[in-house]
Amino acid sequence: xxxxxxxxxxxxxxxxxxxxxxxxxxxxxxxxxxxxxxxxxxxxxxxxxxxxxxxxxxxxxxxxxxxxxxxxxxxxxxxxxxxxxxxxxxxxxxxxxxxxxxxxxxxxxxxxxxxxxxxxxxxxxxxxxxxxxxxxxxxxxxxxxxxxxxxxxxxxxxxxxxxxxxxxxxxxx
Amino acid sequence: xxxxxxxxxxxxxxxxxxxxxxxxxxxxxxxxxxxxxxxxxxxxxxxxxxxxxxxxxxxxxxxxxxxxxxxxxxxxxxxxxxxxxxxxxxxxxxxxxxxxxxxxxxxxxxxxxxxxxxxxxxxxxxxxxxxxxxxxxxxxxxxxxxxxxxxxxxxxxxxxxxxxxxxxxxxxxxxxxxxxxxxxxxxxxxxxxxxxxxxxxxxxxxxxxxxxxxxxxxxxxxxxxxxxxxxxxxxxxxxxxxxxxxxxxxxxxxxxxxxxxxxxxxxxxxxxxxxxxxxxxxxxxxxxxxxxxxxxxxxxxxxxxxxxxxxxxxxxxxxxxxxxxxxxxxxxxxxxxxxxxxxxxxxxxxxxxxxxxxxxxxxxxxxxxxx
Numbered sequence: 001x002x003x004x005x006x007x008x009x010x011x012x013x014x015x016x017x018x019x020x021x022x023x024x025x026x027x028x029x030x031x032x033x034x035x036x037x038x039x040x041x042x043x044x045x046x047x048x049x050x051x052x053x054x055x056x057x058x059x060x061x062x063x064x065x066x067x068x069x070x071x072x073x074x075x076x077x078x079x080x081x082x083x084x085x086x087x088x089x090x091x092x093x094x095x096x097x098x099x100x101x102x103x104x105x106x107x108x109x110x111x112x113x114x115x116x117x118x119x120x121x122x123x124x125x126x127x128x129x130x131x132x133x134x135x136x137x138x139x140x141x142x143x144x145x146x147x148x149x150x151x152x153x154x155x156x157x158x159x160x161x162x163x164x165x166x167x168x169x170x171x172x173x
Numbered sequence: 174x175x176x177x178x179x180x181x182x183x184x185x186x187x188x189x190x191x192x193x194x195x196x197x198x199x200x201x202x203x204x205x206x207x208x209x210x211x212x213x214x215x216x217x218x219x220x221x222x223x224x225x226x227x228x229x230x231x232x233x234x235x236x237x238x239x240x241x242x243x244x245x246x247x248x249x250x251x252x253x254x255x256x257x258x259x260x261x262x263x264x265x266x267x268x269x270x271x272x273x274x275x276x277x278x279x280x281x282x283x284x285x286x287x288x289x290x291x292x293x294x295x296x297x298x299x300x301x302x303x304x305x306x307x308x309x310x311x312x313x314x315x316x317x318x319x320x321x322x323x324x325x326x327x328x329x330x331x332x333x334x335x336x337x338x339x340x341x342x343x344x345x346x347x348x349x350x351x352x353x354x355x356x357x358x359x360x361x362x363x364x365x366x367x368x369x370x371x372x373x374x375x376x377x378x379x380x381x382x383x384x385x386x387x388x389x390x391x392x393x394x395x396x397x398x399x400x401x402x403x404x405x406x407x408x409x410x411x412x413x414x415x416x417x418x419x420x421x422x423x424x425x426x427x428x429x430x431x432x433x434x435x436x437x438x439x440x441x442x443x444x445x446x447x448x449x450x451x452x453x454x455x456x457x458x459x460x461x462x463x464x465x466x467x468x469x470x471x472x473x474x475x476x477x478x479x480x481x482x483x484x485x486x487x488x489x490x491x492x493x494x495x496x497x498x499x500x501x502x503x504x505x506x507x508x509x510x511x512x513x514x515x516x517x518x519x520x521x522x523x524x525x526x527x528x529x530x531x532x533x534x535x536x537x538x539x540x541x542x543x544x
Contacts, residue, residue, distance in 0.1 A: 037300070
């Protein structure tokens with residue numbers, strides 16, 4: 001299974017129409033806030049993060065990727081008023097940038113690469129989130145390796161299904 | 174320099190965006206999260222999301238109501254019969270509790286107690302959550318326009334839920350007691366040991382500030398102290414489930430009385446009032462010690478003539494060298510168990526009202542005798 005590209009020219013770049021580009025992140029944030037009311041275990045998933053990664057690796061434009069991550073992260077921050085704005089923002093900005101940059105070098109069209117990429121970015125996101133919370137905000141947070149690794153697997157598994165569903169909305173550039 | 178920025182355009186943009194966010198974060202941390210006004214982005218986000226959540230929850234509630242109230246009525250007759258029996262049982266229970274309550278009120282008046290009473294509550298429905306594992310908070314379908322204010326207490330019939338953290342015109346955000354940034358003054362009911370209820374990063378509810386030598390046991394009830402001015406005293410907070418020893422303090426896990434993971438309807442306490450029990454409501458010369466004397470286990474009943482009893486009192490005074498209070502209630506009828514006690518003055522232990530009062534009232538055999 002080939003997951004790397006030899007040159008950026010071989011990579012296909014996609015775009016979304018403006019409605020999809022607005023609605024997909026908005027729905028991800030909405031479901032992230034709404035669904036755990038009925039099933040609290042769903043909090044293990046980070047739908048806005050998955051959408052950030054998907055938008056990044058699909059559009060393959062680092063600047064748009066980082067801005068997408070920044071906006072999604074800040075909106076997520078705004079729903080958690082006991083923490084200052086910017087914690088999710090910083091983490092998702094870096095993830096958006098990283099996913100877009102990686103999308104240029106990797107083929108992220110197949111399920112295996114999507115699983116691995118999401119798993120890696122989930123851990124990076126959590127690491128950044130915890131670092132910012134502890135280092136900048138001064139909030140005591142415990143890093144639970146077992147939980148994070150398991151949550152990473154769950155998110156990576158979901159990403160395979162979710163990305164396949166979102167593929168319907170992308171258009172070749 | 175310009176060439177360098179152009180060549181690494183995306184990296185430059187990343188650095189700029191990160192710098193702005195870190196700068197903004199530093200400003201917020203410096204000001205304190207509570208000190209600042211509610212940011213516009215928070216208002217916009219909440220205003221965009223909560224109406225949809227509220228609409229879905231109300232539609233879902235409506236459909237559920239139609240199904241359960243009009244269509245799915247299987248077993249309702251049996252349930253009705255069971256409930257009638259339950260009502261009968263509860264009525265009997267209520268008579269007993271009323272007597273206990275009135276006695277407790279008299280004692281509170283005599284001891285000059287002041288307590289906070291819930292005067293007004295507003296029911297609200299939970300419509301959403303923060304959507305983050307690290308922040309345990311929920312959104313309500315009521316807000317500033319319905320009279321909600323910051324720091325109001327939120328409860329259910331089972332116990333404490335949390336307090337209102339942010340209020341928006343049509344919605345409010347509640348910080349749950351299992352959030353790691355929350356803190357609630359509580360006491361372990363059996364030991365009257367003060368502690369702080371806090372959430373852990375994993376969303377567990379913990380009891381803090383209890384020394385390692387305290388005898389906290391799994392199953393102990395935890396209630397509010399009322400000292401924070403938010404929650405009235407005596408509301409159930411939860412139950413101790415696990416106690417482990419660390420260096421100086423106990424590490425205590427608690428199960429919240431209210432099911433915080435499945436909140437549907439909650440009550441917001443919109444008005445609290447401090448009620449002082451005026452002494453005038455109680456019979457004039459009746460004292461707390463008189464009532465306690467009637468309630469506490471006394472000496473075995475003996476048929477002693479009044480004269481002998483007085484002599485006995487004199488002897489007791491001489492032996493102990495202390496003054497024994499007269500324990501003759503001014504209104505014996507007001508004490509349901511007063512007639513069961515002999516009219517004999519005996520030295521009583523100094524009452525510790527809050528500590529001894531409740532167990533005595535809860536497990537009072539004399540109270541049961543009054544039925």
